[in-house]
Amino acid sequence: QEELLKQCKHVTSGGRGIEKLKNLEEAGFLTSFLSDGRRKKGIYYRLIDEYSAFYLKWIEPLKKSSQKFSKISWSRLRESPSWKSWSGYCFETICFKHVDQIRNALNLDETAIAKTWKHKGKGLEQGAQIDLLFDRSDDSITICEIKYTDKPFPIDKLYFSILKNKIESYKIQTQTLKQIFLAMITTSGIKKNIYSEELETQVVKLNQLFK
Template sequence: MFYLKFIEHAKDTETGTWLRQYGTSAYTTWSGFSFESVCQKHVLQIRRKLGIEGVLTHTSTWRHAPEKGVQGAQIDLLLDRQDRCMNICEMKFSGGEFVIDKKYASELDVKVNVFRAETGSKKTLFPTIITTYSTRKNEYYLGRIQAEVLMEDLFT
């Protein structure tokens, strides 16, 4: 995926060209989309890590794009389980430990609230984070995030 995006049609093909891409906004955006793509291809491993491999599960994404002036929301991965629970999964690529700050915690709360309001679901919702290395267990993580899946879990 990196080759197709940054190397195949690059005008600059000197030694170290790909290293100069690291840290650019294009690379950061690409990394996030690529990580999400890898996660989408490893749903079975995500379910295994969450301990729900044996539960009948419908997998999808979800988006609510309301009219102007109303709060919308987008969910990267929704695991709608037969056991009357749902994992609302957020996928976050990070070069190190991912940190949930006050602003991002608020965004997560909005996603859960908009999802509940728009779908009318009565299922138990489990906010779940899927990230590259780990998430700092700070005040915004504790009591909000119910489960965590790491990149290494996708390949076991």
């Protein structure tokens, strides 16, 4: 919150600035999350208004460069890595707008608090980030991994290792004694294999967010 207010022009970092952020959240432009396990805890915000995010990513850069996209250009863009990365961001945004539905799909109690977590690695140490987790009242935590794909997501050996390292990093940095569970939130589910079975992960699909 403090960093965001510092970057906003013509907005004070006091009560007025906080009030404006609350107004943007109530209007559906932003969503806020508590940070889990950080020494300097605070409120963290994410832009969730679809048009605003689209404008900042695709339209504003074009206006600054005085370029225009033709129908052919947009068609090619949809096949680019940049577009696929953007689609993943949009899917994350949809998930953040449907936290209650995700909580229900995971059969979690209403007392499970949605949080975010990030660790910045120092030197050769690798950092880690968890966009969404649920801090539960039964001394457990459900870590959610959000992935966008146009078909069932395959967990291979490399990605299996990434997930295990992320969970281990969270345990070490937060020093939590709570039991950790993993949930995969995907557009089309996950492809079952030896790695997905070993993770024993819960799965939430896109269609479950709209029930």
